[in-house]
Amino acid sequence: AEDTGVRVELAEEDDGKKSSIALKLWVEDPKKLKTKYKDNGAIEFTFDLENEVPEDVAQEMIESGFFHESDIKIVGKSIKDRVALIKWKRERTVLLQV
């Protein structure tokens, strides 16, 4: 995934079955953000892989005061990349089991 300066990682083991997964997001390179980022550590949240959209979580983070509106693209993309990776790994694992 392209380095957006915002890192998103699994916050728990992915057993490949549960639809909601805990993720952790933090800023590795504040310079890449459009606005001055008051570093408040890593933000952990649960994401429903089936029914939720990464951009919505990014919007909620902004509404909760973690980021500025102008950084919604970078935050949304970072979550999207990680979610895509999780789904890709899950598909690969299913294929291996067949």
Next chain:
Amino acid sequence: GSAAQVVHSAGRRFIVSPVPEARLKDQ
């Protein structure tokens, strides 16, 4: 100080914790 936990109006909980050290070091 920054709240350790923020619950968004839509109900999602955001828990703030220290940024994990670069885990590459201890692998």
